[in-house]
Amino acid sequence: MARMKFLCDADRCIECNACVTACKNEHEVPWGINRRRVVTINDGKPGERSVSMACMHCTDAPCAAVCPVKCIYPTDDGVVLHSKDLCIGCGYCFYACPFGAPQYPKLGNFGSRGKMDKCTYCAGGPEADGSKEEFAKYGANRLAEGKLPLCAEMCSTKSLLAGDGEIIAQIYKERVLKRGYGSGAWGWSTAYRETIAT
């Protein structure tokens, strides 16, 4: 089994937000929720970099560790999924997440956040693969169809990579070698407790 990961090569990201749009459209993500976003660091200064960030599908995910009802679970591919049927909307996953990935449909006063929503790595949820129920709650299940997450597939500069962690790490390594620089595999040390040696 492959261990699926995301890698954003910030030296290639042009902040076009196609990943954000692709994600919203593919999964029919409701207003106010963004499973992926692009943030620009040192905006307007020399050496500015943009990073596309979503759920990183951490190894030993902190959100799963703190969920009081254990509704978050890893799949065999290392994708972190959750059950909206079990979620009680306590907000703890957001406090634990280093990437600000969990989102809630409502404001959250009086604990009324609603069911947590986050990037599923285009892998749906606990419902039957490709079912209507699954789509309504979690969006498309591309992984079950043998496809990779749409955000990475749509990326015009191939900055955002998705796939087997070892393969995308290798691609990134080769890029850094060839061009002579790399600002790092953003989030990897925090999510996977490893960095890509270049």
Add this chain to the structure above:
Amino acid sequence: MRRAQTGIHGLVGALAVALLLVFSFPLHAQQPTSVNPDANAVTEQQLLQELNKIQGRGTLPDTRSNVIVHPAGRDWRHFQEVTLPWIGGIAILGMLVLLVAFYLIRGMVRIQSGRSGRTLVRFNAFERFMHWMTATCFIILGLTGLNITFGRELLLPLMGAEAFSTWSEWAKYAHNFLSFPFTLGVILIFLTWLAGNIPNKVDVQWLKEGGGIVGHRHPPAYRFNAGQKMVYWIVVLGGGLVAASGYMLMFPFYLTDISGMQTAQVVHGVVAVLFVAVMLAHIYIGTIGMEGAFEAMGNGSVDVNWAREHHKLWLEEVQKGEARRDVRHVATPAE
């Protein structure tokens, strides 16, 4: 002639350019020839070392999304997964073990001189209502709160995922909404019993004698002894802290950012489990721990002999007051 002039001009110009080049060349040579401006970027490691979080400019209205890496969540996770269950487990189970051991060794503290049969009012109806409103809320808040920390290990395997989720959701709503009467109760307790709970010299003596818990001596006390005063201040200060931190969790991100939310939860969790442990001792001494104590909050009056043994100075105050009232009553001219 004109040609020659332009020729000279051209020569001078060329010389100037050549000079410029000669002088500027060493400056140029100092820099590496293969500078790549694209490579002058901040690296992730560098940013994390500087700030321990990475943020930039995003395009979403929700500014929280501008932080892309915030490893502090890891520490909070450790607190939630390891620290809090240990603190709570040791405090609550430790207190239960202590109380059981104490009961087995000491047994119920009896009224040594027996019951006199005469009673006097200790807590009026309003005080009892206030106490029981706070107490009922506290028990439900305590259980539903402990469910968040311990439920997934203790109840989830017994109840199954669906039932546990349903129960936890209701528990969460109960926890949120009962916080209001609880807070009101803490405020009323603070105001109503403040006068009787200012520490004084008698408390020092009471504490020196260990409150008479060990042995059979009864250090004198006014309406509230030093132990009760401690419970009062734990309720007022601890209750104030859990309420304040709880409302921060209930109205997330109004007053603070994610670090503040994590801190609020840490304060809420630690104070709450210690609060539960202390209240177990309070419940013990108010029920099976001491004969004649429960009535004070039950029907409001206590036996005079109980009052003499545990709150001698209070009894004297009350009796003096009654005597004065009687005198006044007698002095009222009959018509």
